[in-house]
Amino acid sequence: MRRVEADANRSADTHLHVFPLPEDWGVDVYLKDESVHPTGSLxxxxxxxxxxxxxxxxxxxxxxxxxxxxxxxxxxxxxxxxxxxxxxxxxxxxxxxxxxxxxxxxxxxxxxxxxxxxxxxxxxxxxxxxxxxxxxxxxxxxxxRATDWRGNNNIAESIVAQLALEPHPVPDWVVVGAGTGGTSATIGRYLRYRRMPTRLAVVDPEGSAFFPGWASGAHDYQTGRPSRIEGIGRPRMEPSFVPSVIDLMIPVPDAASIAAARHLRAVTGRWAGGSTGTNLWGVWQLVARMLREGRRGSVVTLICDGGERYRHSYYDDAWVAAQGLDLAPCTATLDRFLATGEWVG
Incomplete structure (x- = not known):
């Protein structure tokens, strides 16, 4: 116990980066960089x-x-x-x-x-x-159940504390993926415990059981297909996935996940894995919705891990082609969105 607690005590909290968006949009997007943990991921x-x-x-x-x-x-x-x-x-x-x-x-x-x-x-x-x-x-x-959703420096409490001095300290949305479902359960419970109006959106890749299970209410839903986006998506509804704390789920094509991860690197220089791309594809849809509705505010998501683990997959053009994925239309959607604020995809 002492060794595990000492390891946490040695590690500083992870950074909350601002994604550059036009100031007149009135919307701030924050990326909590979980790739800086000692083992490189959320x-x-x-x-x-x-x-x-x-x-x-x-x-x-x-x-x-x-x-x-x-x-x-x-x-x-x-x-x-x-x-x-x-x-x-x-x-x-x-x-x-x-x-x-x-x-x-x-x-x-x-x-x-x-x-x-x-x-x-x-x-x-x-x-x-x-x-x-x-x-x-x-x-x-x-x-x-292993993470205390009431606080004790869980990821939700950390996000809220880091936003305290920002223009919109109470985010409109927090966007995450689901692998076990533990992160979404912790964040969703914490938001309700703190009586915050923030809504929780969970993005889900191709082949995963989470979105169809959530949409249909079938807690035993199975697809039998593994996800190509490592770290998120499961072929069955996992016991740790808590649908009732989720306000919205967004299915994301695998090509969009990979294109968004590469787009993040092109725009900011930050190199992230495919699950971060899945997060961002959902974030941009929600930001576009806020712009259409004339809403100002903030949206938070996670950099789940670094891109160096995916040199031979998501960042390898030959691997992408072998998977039958075409990133060009998704990249065009992202470029158009950041130029105009309109989501056409």
């Missing part, structure tokens, strides 16, 4: 919370092998915390996981255990934990 917060939750419940002891089902940034961050407290860590993931992610997990001392398809991760992680006498962290179940 999932550092989740991994810390999951380890603390398991420690205070007595699930992790000095000899416990910690197991997780994750092929992405959560496993990277969990490997970091496992090494920090001196316990073995195993990440169960599909064989198609990017070599960059595998390398990062192994760099922190984690072991990667492969399965053929993403849906196999859950049962295989449970089996490994059971047979080794270890503990399955199960981010997809425990994310929404």
């Amino acid at each position: 999932k550092h917060r989740l991994a810390r919370s999951l380890f603390l939750y398991a420690l205070v419940n007595g699930h992790i002891t000095p000899t416990t092998t910690v197991v997780e089902a994750s092929s992405g940034s959560t496993a990277v961050s969990e490997a970091y915390f496992a090494r920090l407290i001196g316990v073995p860590f195993v990440a169960v993931m599909p064989r198609a996981t990017s070599p960059e992610k595998i390398s990062l997990i192994e760099r922190y001392g984690g072991r990667c255990h492969f399965v053929d398809t993403a849906p196999e991760m859950y049962s295989e992680a449970e089996r490994l934990a059971r047979e080794s006498g270890g503990h399955y962290l199960d981010q997809f179940t425990h994310a929404e």
Whole structure:
């Protein structure tokens, strides 16, 4: 516990950047840069919370092998915390996981255990934990309960504090994606707890069950398709996803996610992953709505992780072409929006 808390104490809060927009629009967009965490992503917060939750419940002891089902940034961050407290860590993931992610997990001392398809991760992680006498962290179940939504420096409290001196300190919208659903659950609950008028929008990539499940009210909705936008989107409605705290969901095409991530780099020089692009595609639609309605205010979203993890995918033209994605129309939509304030897409 002391080691985990000391790690948090050493880490400064993440920055809140302003995206450059025309002053006469009267709308401010802020990007909370979660890529500056020690393990380079928003999932550092989740991994810390999951380890603390398991420690205070007595699930992790000095000899416990910690197991997780994750092929992405959560496993990277969990490997970091496992090494920090001196316990073995195993990440169960599909064989198609990017070599960059595998390398990062192994760099922190984690072991990667492969399965053929993403849906196999859950049962295989449970089996490994059971047979080794270890503990399955199960981010997809425990994310929404491991973080204190009332405060204690959660991401929502941090955003609100950082906006205090801004022209529009109470944002109209906060926009996030959903992987486990833990971030949207924490932010949505905090906004209601603080009785804030801010609305929560969740963006969702192709192949994910979250948007159709939210729209239909089917809590057991499944697509069986993995998301190409790493870190967000799931083939099933995960237990940590809390639909009732969400005001709006926006489905986002994968080409739009990638185009928006590249567009961010072209405009600001900030290099982010595909999930950040998904966030921004939703942000610009909401800003355009505010402009049409003559509303002034602010919108906040997240830079979820850095783009260096995606050199061989989202920033590789050959990979994009092999996926059958055409970014040009989406890039044209973004350019037109920033030039005119009108959303035509």
